[in-house]
Amino acid sequence: MGDHGAHCGGVSSQIEYKIIRSSRRTLAIQITRAGEVVVRAPKKMAMARIREFVEIHRDWIEKKQQEAKRKEEEFPQCSPREEAYYREQAARVLRERAAYFADQMGVTYARITIRGQKTRWGSCSSRGNLSFNWKLMLCPQEVQDYVVVHELAHLKEMNHSPAFYREVEKVLPDYRRQIQWLRVYGKL
Numbered sequence: 001m002g003d004h005g006a007h008c009g010g011v012s013s014q015i016e017y018k019i020i021r022s023s024r025r026t027l028a029i030q031i032t033r034a035g036e037v038v039v040r041a042p043k044k045m046a047m048a049r050i051r052e053f054v055e056i057h058r059d060w061i062e063k064k065q066q067e068a069k070r071k072e073e074e075f076p077q078c079s080p081r082e083e084a085y086y087r088e089q090a091a092r093v094l095r096e097r098a099a100y101f102a103d104q105m106g107v108t109y110a111r112i113t114i115r116g117q118k119t120r121w122g123s124c125s126s127r128g129n130l131s132f133n134w135k136l137m138l139c140p141q142e143v144q145d146y147v148v149v150h151e152l153a154h155l156k157e158m159n160h161s162p163a164f165y166r167e168v169e170k171v172l173p174d175y176r177r178q179i180q181w182l183r184v185y186g187k188l
Contacts, residue, residue, distance in 0.1 A: 035068035086137040107155040122147045124154035146178035
């Protein structure tokens with residue numbers, strides 16, 4: 001798929017990055033939640049050009065990596081006992097919220113599970129099973145409600161199209177504020 005684990009930079013400090021090549025025409029840099037650098041590049045672009053592009057954007061990359069590290073430090077780590085408590089709370093609270101919003105939205109779901117996913121706040125399967133991350137209990141209630149409504153909306157629209165977001169907006173007109181909160185504070 002691409003050149004993985006390529007390195008670049010000067011002698012004093014190197015920036016590690018992964019290259020993903022595709023049929024795209026331009027270069028792009030992405031910083032993952034974990035602070036990893038991903039360079040998306042055209043299939044036949046020379047490595048020298050990619051290294052130069054990364055070096056030109058060094059300040060931006062380092063700033064974004066620092067932001068990712070700060071977000072990781074802000075979101076609390078829990079002991080096993082605390083996690084068990086939050087899982088129990090999530091099972092009760094999120095089931096209640098899902099029942100409440102499903103009634104409002106006119107949808108039915110099969111079952112709800114509480115998990116500790118590393119990259120997701122929630123999910124909805126094609127069979128109507130909902131899964132929520134116990135770490136939602138560490139978020140404001142408005143954010144919890146958004147994630148619940150988001151997953152329930154998938155029972156009507158199994159995508160992230162404008163029609164999907166219209167379903168979310170019918171129930172939570174200010175849902176964009178919750179998305180913003182998750183972007184800023186919601187590092188898993």
